[in-house]
Amino acid sequence: MDHLLEIQNLEVKFRLRSGEVTAINDVSFFLDQGERVGLVGESGAGKSVTGFAIIKLISKPGFISGGKVLFEGRDIAGLSIEEVRNIRGNRISMIFQDPMMTLNPVLSIGTQMTETILAHKNVSKAEAQAIALDKLKKVHIPSPEKRLDQYPHEFSGGMRQRIVIAIALLTDPAVIIADEPTTALDVTIQAEIMDLLSELCESEKMALILITHDLGVVSQVTDRIIVMYAGRIVEQGLTRDVVSNPRHPYTKGLIAALPESQQRGKALSQIPGTMPSLTDMPQGCSFHPRCELVMPICKEKVPELIELDNKNALVACHALAKGGAS
Amino acid sequence: MNTQAKPLLKLEDVYKEFDVTGGFWEQFRWENGRPVRKKAIVKAVNGVTFDIYQGETFSVVGESGCGKSTLARTVTGLLQPECGKIFYDGDRIDDLSYSQKTPYKKRMQMVFQDPYASLNPRFTVRKTLEEPLFFHYPELTREQRLDRIAEVMEQVGVHPAWAERFPHEFSGGQRQRISIARALMVDPEFIVADEPVSALDVSVQAQILNLFMEAQEKRGLTYMFITHDLSVVAHISTRVAVMYLGSLCELSPGGEIFNNPRHPYTKALLSAIPRLGEKKAKHIRLKGEVTSPLHLPSGCVFHKRCTYAKEICTQEIPTPFTAGDNAAVACHGVEQGWVG
Amino acid sequence: MKKYWRRFKNSFFWFSFRRDPVAIASFSILVILAILSFSAPWIAPHDVYESSSIDIMNSELPPAWMEEGSSDYMLGTDIQGRDMLSAMLYGMRLSILIGLGAVCLQAVLGVLIGLIAGYVGGKVDSFLMRVADVQLSFSTLMVAIIISAIFQLAFGLAKYEDLAVPLLIVIIGLAEWPQYGRTVRASVLGEKKKEYVEAARVIGLPRWWIMFRHILPNTLSPVLVISTVQVANAIMSEAALSFLGLGMPVTKPSLGSLINSGFEYIFSGSWWITLFPGVLLVTLVVVINLLGDWVRDVLNPKLYKR
Numbered sequence: 026m027d028h029l030l031e032i033q034n035l036e037v038k039f040r041l042r043s044g045e046v047t048a049i050n051d052v053s054f055f056l057d058q059g060e061r062v063g064l065v066g067e068s069g070a071g072k073s074v075t076g077f078a079i080i081k082l083i084s085k086p087g088f089i090s091g092g093k094v095l096f097e098g099r100d101i102a103g104l105s106i107e108e109v110r111n112i113r114g115n116r117i118s119m120i121f122q123d124p125m126m127t128l129n130p131v132l133s134i135g136t137q138m139t140e141t142i143l144a145h146k147n148v149s150k151a152e153a154q155a156i157a158l159d160k161l162k163k164v165h166i167p168s169p170e171k172r173l174d175q176y177p178h179e180f181s182g183g184m185r186q187r188i189v190i191a192i193a194l195l196t197d198p199a200v201i202i203a204d205e206p207t208t209a210l211d212v213t214i215q216a217e218i219m220d221l222l223s224e225l226c227e228s229e230k231m232a233l234i235l236i237t238h239d240l241g242v243v244s245q246v247t248d249r250i251i252v253m254y255a256g257r258i259v260e261q262g263l264t265r266d267v268v269s270n271p272r273h274p275y276t277k278g279l280i281a282a283l284p285e286s287q288q289r290g291k292a293l294s295q296i297p298g299t300m301p302s303l304t305d306m307p308q309g310c311s312f313h314p315r316c317e318l319v320m321p322i323c324k325e326k327v328p329e330l331i332e333l334d335n336k337n338a339l340v341a342c343h344a345l346a347k348g349g350a351s
Numbered sequence: 352m353n354t355q356a357k358p359l360l361k362l363e364d365v366y367k368e369f370d371v372t373g374g375f376w377e378q379f380r381w382e383n384g385r386p387v388r389k390k391a392i393v394k395a396v397n398g399v400t401f402d403i404y405q406g407e408t409f410s411v412v413g414e415s416g417c418g419k420s421t422l423a424r425t426v427t428g429l430l431q432p433e434c435g436k437i438f439y440d441g442d443r444i445d446d447l448s449y450s451q452k453t454p455y456k457k458r459m460q461m462v463f464q465d466p467y468a469s470l471n472p473r474f475t476v477r478k479t480l481e482e483p484l485f486f487h488y489p490e491l492t493r494e495q496r497l498d499r500i501a502e503v504m505e506q507v508g509v510h511p512a513w514a515e516r517f518p519h520e521f522s523g524g525q526r527q528r529i530s531i532a533r534a535l536m537v538d539p540e541f542i543v544a545d546e547p548v549s550a551l552d553v554s555v556q557a558q559i560l561n562l563f564m565e566a567q568e569k570r571g572l573t574y575m576f577i578t579h580d581l582s583v584v585a586h587i588s589t590r591v592a593v594m595y596l597g598s599l600c601e602l603s604p605g606g607e608i609f610n611n612p613r614h615p616y617t618k619a620l621l622s623a624i625p626r627l628g629e630k631k632a633k634h635i636r637l638k639g640e641v642t643s644p645l646h647l648p649s650g651c652v653f654h655k656r657c658t659y660a661k662e663i664c665t666q667e668i669p670t671p672f673t674a675g676d677n678a679a680v681a682c683h684g685v686e687q688g689w690v691g
Numbered sequence: 692m693k694k695y696w697r698r699f700k701n702s703f704f705w706f707s708f709r710r711d712p713v714a715i716a717s718f719s720i721l722v723i724l725a726i727l728s729f730s731a732p733w734i735a736p737h738d739v740y741e742s743s744s745i746d747i748m749n750s751e752l753p754p755a756w757m758e759e760g761s762s763d764y765m766l767g768t769d770i771q772g773r774d775m776l777s778a779m780l781y782g783m784r785l786s787i788l789i790g791l792g793a794v795c796l797q798a799v800l801g802v803l804i805g806l807i808a809g810y811v812g813g814k815v816d817s818f819l820m821r822v823a824d825v826q827l828s829f830s831t832l833m834v835a836i837i838i839s840a841i842f843q844l845a846f847g848l849a850k851y852e853d854l855a856v857p858l859l860i861v862i863i864g865l866a867e868w869p870q871y872g873r874t875v876r877a878s879v880l881g882e883k884k885k886e887y888v889e890a891a892r893v894i895g896l897p898r899w900w901i902m903f904r905h906i907l908p909n910t911l912s913p914v915l916v917i918s919t920v921q922v923a924n925a926i927m928s929e930a931a932l933s934f935l936g937l938g939m940p941v942t943k944p945s946l947g948s949l950i951n952s953g954f955e956y957i958f959s960g961s962w963w964i965t966l967f968p969g970v971l972l973v974t975l976v977v978v979i980n981l982l983g984d985w986v987r988d989v990l991n992p993k994l995y996k997r
Contacts (some may be wrong), residue, residue, distance in 0.1 A: 042706060113352035167640075181641050211414035211579065214641075216623035216634040238552065241625030268627050282557035285626065289606060292564060293557040293586070299522045302550075312625035388797035427893050449898065456895030473908045483894045567856065 028055040028095075029232055030079070030117075030200055035092035035102075037071075037078050039303070040085075046303040048074045049256045053330075056200065061226055061233040063264065066253035067279075069300050072236045076202045077255070078102075079234070080113040097199075115145045118193035124185035124204040126191060128177040131257030134161075138195060145196045156263055160191040163228075164221060179339035183214035190221065194229065195315065201226075204236045219246055240280060246266045249337070252276050255300055255311035258330060262338040272333060272340045274316050310343065318344040357441070358402035359541055359573050360426065365435035365445075367396040367418070367425050368644045371645075393644045395421040396482055397597035397652070398435070400514060400671075403541075403575055408567070410576040410584040410605075412620070413594035416644055420464075421593070423545045423577045427461045428452050435577055439541075457487045460534035464546035466526035470518040476529055477514040480504070483536040499536070506569075524555035531562060535570075543575045548583060560587060581624050585609050590677075591618045598654040599671065603678035613680045615657050651683065659684045707989050714985040724975055728784040735777035736834045740943070751961050767963045769952060771941075778944055779968050783975065785945040789859050790926035794918055796864025797925075801871020802907070802914060808872065809879025809903050820876065823869035831928055833864040841936045850939040853857070859938055863928050867921065874917055878910040919983030923976045930972055940957040948971045 035052040040046050041311055049071040057145040066072045077083055079094050081101055094101040096117065101109060121127060129137055138157035139298055140148060148156070154173075161169035164187040176183060186206060193201055203222065207215035221234075223246050226233050237243055243250055243264070250267045252260040252275065258271040271277045278296035278309060287293050298315045301307055322343050330339040331346050372378050372391045379386045395418040403409045410417045424430045428444065437445040444455055463469035470479060480500045484491055491499070501511035507528040509521075518526055527547060534542055544563070548556040564587060567570055578584055585675065586590055587607040593614065601614040612618045619635040637656040642648060648655050654664035663683050671679040672686050684690030699705055708714050727734065750772040752764050766775040786979040818904045826834065839862055843851050851858070882888060883906065926946075932938035933947030934954075941952060946968045953964025 042703075067554060183641070212581070212623040212625075213414065213619055213634075213637055214624070217636070219625070220634060239625060240553070241627055244627050245625050279553055280627065282554050283627065284560065285582045285584065286555075287586060289586060292561050295557040295561055296554040297558075299524055299555060389988065424889070429889055429892055453895045456893060459893075461893045463886040463890060465886055469890055471887045471891075471909070477794055482891075486894070486896055530890070533894075539896070550981065 029058045029060075029097065030056040031093075031095040032075075032079065033095065035075065035078055036090045037074050037083055037087055038090040039087045043303070043304060047090075047256060047306075048303060049078065049253075052092070052253075052256075052258055054251055054258065054261060056232050057233065058199070059226065059232055060249070061223070061235065062249040063247035064200060064236045064253060065238065065240060065243050065250055066236055066302055069255070070253040071176075071301070072253050073204055074256075076204050076236045077121070079202060080117050080119060081106075081109045082113070082119075093283040094141050096213060113197045114141070116198055117200045117202065118196065118198040119204040120186075120189055120206045122208050122233045124182070125177065126241045127189045128185065130177050133174050133176055138173075138192055141192055141195050156195060157191075160194045161188070163194060163225065164188070164191045166191070168231065177324065182210055186210065186214075186218055187221065188252070190225070194225065197229070198231060199253045200232045200234065202234045202236070205238070206235075207242065208239075215242070222246060231244060241270070241284065249344075252279075255306065256303070257311065257327075258341065259312065260340050261330070262340075266338060272338070272345060273342050274318050274344070275312050278315075291299040310341075318342075319343060356407070357405070358438075359405045360403040360441055360575070361438040362399055362401050362426070363438070365396055365399045365422075365425060365437065366433045366565075367430060368433050369393045369395055369421075374509055387528075390460075391645060394597055395644065396425065396432070396646055397647070399594075399597075399599050401592060401599065405540075406567075406571060406573055407578060407589035408574040408587050408605075410588040410591045411594060412578060412581055412584050412591055412657060414620075416596070418578075418597040418644070419594050420545055421578045423575065424545050425461060426575065427543050428455070429578075429687070431459075442640075457537045458539050459497060459541045459543070460537065460539040462527075462530050462534050462542060462544040462547045465550055466523045466530060467518075467550075469530050470526055470533075472518055475515050475517055476504070476509070477590040479518075479533055480514075480536050483533065488536045492498060493548065498595040503532045503535050504549075506566070508558075509661065522555075523551055523557060527551060527555075527559050528562065530560075531566070535566065538570075541570070541573045541575070543577070545577045546579065547576075549580060550580065563587070581620060582646050593620065596642060596647060596654050599679075599681060600653065601679075601680045602671070604676075607675070607678055611675070613674055613678060613685050614682050615659050615684065616653050651681075655684075657684075658685075659690045661689070704989055708985075713914075713981055715732035716984070717981040717985075720974070721978045721982060724783065724971075724978070725787060728780055728787055731777070731780035733750070735774075735780045736763075737774040737777040739773045739781050751956065751964075753848050754963055755960075766967050769949070769964045770961075772955060773944075775949075775963060775967055777970055778949055779946070779950045781945050782944050782949050782968060783971060785856065785939060786929055786972070786975070789856060789863070789929045789945065790922045792856075792977055793863035793867070793925040793929070794921045796860060797868045797921060798871055798914060798918060800864065800868040802875050802910075803872075804868065805872040805875025806879055806902060806907060806910075809833065809876040810883060810898075810906060816876070820918070823872050826866070827869045831863070831866045831924075832931055834930055834936055835862045836926060838862045838865070839932065843937070848940075852942060855943065857941050859929055859932065862932075863925050866928070867924065870917060870921060871914065874913050875910050877908055878913050882906050882909050887961045915981070916987045916990055919979055919986055923979040923983065926972070926976060926979075946975075 033053050035145060037048045039048050052075055064072045064075060078089055081175040085088055089102050092102065096112060099111040101112060106325055135157060139153040142148060142156055156167065157173065158169055161172060166172055166184065166187055180188065207218050222233065225231065235243060235247055247264050250262060250264050251258055252273065254275050260267065260276045269278065271280050282296060284293060296315050301311060309325045310323045310328050313319045320343060326341045328341045328346065330341045332338065333340055352607050370390055371393050378388050378390055399422060412420060413419045421430065425432050432445050436443055437454055439459065443496050444452060477500060481496055481605060484496050484499065500514060504511045504514065509525055509532065530551065548559050551559060560583065567574065574589050576588065585605065591608045593600045593604045593616065595616050600619045608617060609621065614623050619637055622633065622635040629655050638658060639655050642655050649665040650666045651669050654660040669681045671681040674680045674685060698750030750770050752761055752768040753759050754765065754767040764774045768774055769778060804819055808816040842858055846854060888901060888905055891905050915991060929938055929945060933945050934951040936951065939945040939948045941948060944952065949968040950965050953961060957965050
């Protein structure tokens, strides 16, 4: 019960011209102190919406229509905007795919960093500067003193993402939510940023929610994996278990579809079709039109997350619930 | 390399530069007390030489800014190389005019990266697919054209009944299928694919890669695949060329480059791929910061980031030499034996 | 046909129109005004072009509800004894006609030049855009005044009266094409880089075909947006020219020349000759501009989400 962050039955809806659609549905998971969790799914799975909903950053036409986000015992979803601001960017920081979403192009890095500190902490300007410098060192930016006076456009993509991480660290947050932090970067730089993130989580005792579509990245950095499909969690478990022994047909298909899991030159195994759009979700399990193990019940009832071998392994699949497939 | 077969495409020392200075007035800089006229030139492709043989899948890998997309566009004639020669099936094609290239366009097609930008939003699928036939096969009747469209649509896995739909009614994967169909319409023998799956989700990526391989088998196509994703390349390529800042670092057979990478950059690139289930994998760290293609370093373009770099690397540009079976590497260290 | 109607009914365009009271109101007013003006020969109580029906004795009659007013002339008469209401209806017809005509000319010229400048690029582009710059640095009115003064001199006043409508269309059309030229060029430059254009080039389609079949249709939404504003501008330009005495002659009054003809008498108490056409002109221009704002919002790709 004493989790750092606990999400209970979270539901986010969007009001569209054609009516309301549910972007994420019945999402529940938890995060302990210093734990690293990966939120994996393809585009449209609702992983980013979940990330934004945790810090109540859902903008119109979307809104949180149900569920709770308990952070240190308080329900963020029910807090006022003022109170949320105290948590967002302070106790929980967020890193986006595009560093320029965080960075202001017309202010120097130093100004942006000290302003953030002064907004959240009661310190002098000199102290704020010292903190900024310290954090820049932590993210391994060469010659940080010089860099404080530079502007975002003077940095390369990888360096910018490092600065964003440094800004996220300024208030010593308990949780960092990283939304596709390396998708726009080259592999060599992605590897460096990911190394940095895991290093920081360990040294600063931070918890990390890593939102990404890349199973490879997640498997290198995280302790647990949560797989989302069409707005719902379909599988959850320890990273090494999920990667080596995926249970849900979707996770299985996803891993098998990676080129590296096939012999060279052979056809890749593929999941037929595409993820349904929010506006025409199929009845029952949303994966059933693409599933090999589809049974009559799948077309009628939404499967619930059930425990399999241990408390950590949860799967939402009728075929597995009955013990029909493994 | 493979000497029996005749190369389908031959690149000889191709250079491509871009002037990014902007307008006339932006070329002037104040230096040492007087105005100097300076141009900012990006050297996107620097003396690239290779052959592509009939029926193979030739991949070009590299990170952003390495010139791989420029190379693809130079090969298909969208860009004019500054220097060097390009031969297609023995004929020189780089110095032809737009209309002189027409006969080659029937044989050489291209598939693009962004499935959202590569289809004209105002054309239905039928119109998009019909257009190449109008120009390259004017003798066909309307019925014959429609038959052919239906046939190709079937082949790429898009239901022929959807011919009257617009691109925005399709998902990214389906649009990419339509793009491939457009390339296949003229029945080409060679397809250049510029990052064809990098904008797609993993499960869809596999579908499209399978489609490429299927089409190759059925039609005996030759591919030039441009990608930043080594794991995709590993799977489908006959040979792989690795590029860094406009230069070719290594050219090896597909399996070879993964089991036995030779160039220091190839090694770093390989170690950086996030692989399933390898927690805390050891990445090879590169030195320094990303080098800008605006100011190419002297000597080997990679020397500023290379952990093995010695004096000679900063002075002399390495020329590719043949290492092992069918592999060519451009690195002083590998040639002289101080890179393991 | 039915298919297109259904597609229109399902479109975002129709959806946002239905939900915007300002757009509905301005569109309805515009349609009413347009119908009224173009059916002027049938619904106007008097024929203002027929000089035999005009009696100088009826000049400067005030509107019907005033003491000296006559029920024959609802909004009074002007200095020559023409019925104001009829004159305004005929005048508005001319104003709209000239406005639309001028915009068509501007659009054709501007789109063509912008397309060529954007697609061909290089020296051609530089040359055409410098011409546009030079023309934009003169005010529209100044260019129009010069051209119309030259025409009046060259053809003589009598001939000018016959040719006034096409001449004004040409004058205003020539003066404002750079607006279109620049807008189209900018969006051509944006479209040209897109991969579907590259794909068309890889297929080997002729350049003119790529230009007109692929790029042009995709640059038309900004053209539509500025067109509404340009119609309003053209109507204003015409009114301004006529007001200065360089536009429509008194025998064939447009809204501008009506305002002008009454302006001299405004202080002698005949305010209606200026006020009524003035109000009508303002209404017409405001309504078109409001509609233009709405079109801009709808077609703005940044706002076009879901």
